[in-house]
Amino acid sequence: MGTWKHTSTYDHTTYTSTDITQLTLNADGTFIQLRDKVNSNDPDTHDYGALKGTYSVDAEGNITISETYYADNLSSFSIEGADWTPYDHPNEYKGPVLVIGNQLYTQAFLIAQGLVSGIVGTWGVEGMNKMWDSDANAYDQTYFKYELVFMNDGTVTRNRYESSTGTFGLPESSTGTYSYSNGTFTMQIDSETYTNKVTIYNNKYLIFGDETSATANAFIKQ
Structure with a gap:
């Protein structure tokens, strides 16, 4: 519970944009999310917006919003x-x-699936999105699972699962290479290169930051 804030900055070709999101989780199971978007070409113009609704957290640490x-x-x-x-x-x-302390993460981390040794092992996350499809005039409900499997030889397999029922079949898989040293993680897969600062917390959570900060994706307690 409490109020948490996250700031993201994105570099574009001719300008920089900044997104600020503030999330307040109330004890009665309601939430309010505030948004502010601004770009460097017009720094005095802000795009403010808000959402509100309900949330719950289950015994396994999953939040439903x-x-x-x-x-x-x-x-x-x-x-x-x-x-x-x-x-x-x-x-x-x-x-x-x-x-973790004054940091809240709702994305950008994976959970160890069984035993891991450092970064070597299987890390994954599951979730669900339920959004209204106006064309179909029905809800589009998608269950997803995402996995990264790191091997000792420097290879990595990325598995992506999707399902409309919650029962997963075979994943969409890709194989690439990775390196991990002094908190910096680099992965090359499907002709793309990703570099992030990462934190392994309690040998259970693999938390991704950006290229310079391991806590770049955290909401900070206000």
Whole structure:
């Protein structure tokens, strides 16, 4: 519970954009999320918005969020004066959540699947997205599982599973190479190269940052 804030900065060809997200989790199972988007070409213009709804956390550490209302065109980074509009068909998301001290992670980490040694082993995460498809006039509910399997010889296999029922079949798999040293992780797979600072926490969680900061994806307690 409490209020948590995350700031992301993205470099584009001719400008830099900054996204600020503030998430307040209340004791009564409701949440409010504030958003501020701004770019360096027009730093005095802000795109403010908000969401609110309900959340729950189960015994396995998974959070389920249901977005029930939204508010656009806010005058500031505040819900004061917000004109809330209900979603006709609320969006719902489920996935693991992790709190370490003053840091909260809702994405960008994997969980050890069995025994691991350093980074070597299998790491994965499961979740669910339920969003309204206006073309089909029905919910599109997708269960997903993502795995990275690191071997001692420097090879890595990436497995992606999707299902509409929660029962997974064979994954979409790719194989590549990786290196991990002094908290820096590099993976080359499917003609792409990824470099991140990473943290292995309690030999159970593999937390991804960006190229310079291991905590870049954390929401910070306010």
